[in-house]
Amino acid sequence: MFNTTGFHKAALMASKPKPQLLHTIAETAVQSSVKRARILSTQSSMKDAFAKYAEYLNNLNDKRERVVKASRDITMNSKKVIFQVHRISKQNKEEVLEKAEKDLGHVATWHISRLVKELQGTDFWKLRRAYSPGVQEYVEAATLCKFCKTGTLLSLDEINAGLLPLSxxxxxPLQxxxxxxxxxxxxxxxxLMRLAIGRISDGELEYAEKICRFVRDIYRExxxxxxxxxxxxxxKMKMDTMLQSLMKIENACFSVHVRGSEYMPLLGSNDPGSFLSGVPDIEL
Structure with a gap:
């Protein structure tokens, strides 16, 4: 005869979970909820980080566009200063240099100051390629004015000292x-090569030779x-161009010395202001 009492007792024991099993189920549920919370928190933080980085890149691109525009303005206005200096002669030297230095000051006040404001408080090395062409052109104009005025080289410390009040x-400061x-x-x-050729055309051979020595010293250093x-x-590319410029100046000065008699009918050896003054005429 089937024992129903034992069957019911076994069924109740099977349906009733053991204490150890309940503890394991509860622990697993807690761990899974904590893991889901961590995943949600990590995803949220990553999303915020990517959003901030995207905003940073957008701001950096906008800043780069403004820096490029300022660099182009610096380049254009510095070239105008260089063109003015090439008008120099014995008669108008002071006037031309005074105007060139004034315009160069305007380049710093109106255009380089824009560059300084954009780059202050930031790592300006990241944007160096954006503003480097304008800075190089400004250095070229400033050093050309200094050489024409004093015959000396404008140092980097002097240029940076002049830009310091803008910061x-x-x-x-931007240096x-x-x-x-x-x-x-x-x-x-x-x-300087173009300036030397122009001075030779105007009969200022000594000034052209001075330029030649100056360029030779720069190239050697x-x-x-x-x-x-x-x-x-x-x-390295600019060094090759520099050597070509130096050779053009040397060849021009050498040609005048060797073939100076051919320039006498044009310039006049008896002219006190001529670089051929004192050279005896050649009898034909």
Whole structure:
């Protein structure tokens, strides 16, 4: 005969969970809820981080566009200063240099100041490629004016000291880097070559020879320095151009010395202001 009492007792024991099993189920449920909470929290923080980074990139791109615009304005107005300096002669030297220095001051006040405001308080090395062309052109114009006025080289410290008043004293000032200064100095030699050729045409051979010595000194010093620089791709190309400019000046000065008699009918060896003054006439 089937024992129903034992069957019911076994069924009740099977349906009633053991204390250890209840503890395991509860612990698993708590762990799963904590894991879901952590996943949701991590996803939210990652989403916020990506949103902030996207906003940073958008602001950086907008800033880069403004910096590029300021750099173009600096380049354009610095070129105007360089063109003015090429009008220099014995008669108008002071007048031309005074106007050029005044316009160069306006470049710093109106255009470089915009660049300084954009780059203050930021890591301006990230945007160097955006403003480097304008800075190089400004260095070229400033050093050309200084050479024409005093016959000396405008140093990097002097340029940065002139830009210091444009910066907020509470923030890190924008300073022209050594590389941008040297790149601008390399471009200067091309303008000095044009200036020397123009001075020879006007009969100022001594001034052209002075320019030749100055360019030769720059080229010699940079030849020793460039091999030790890290970023030299741009500098090496400009060194080749610099050598060509130096050779053009030397050839022009040499040609005048060797073939100076051919210029006598044009310039007049008896003219006290002529660079051929004192040279005896050739009898035909």
């Amino acid at each position: 907020d004293p509470s923030l890190e 022209i880097s050594n590389l941008d200064y040297l790149l601008g100095l390399a471009d200067l030699t091309g303008e 940079l030849t020793l320095l460039v091999p030790h620089m890290d970023d030299t791709s741009d500098m």
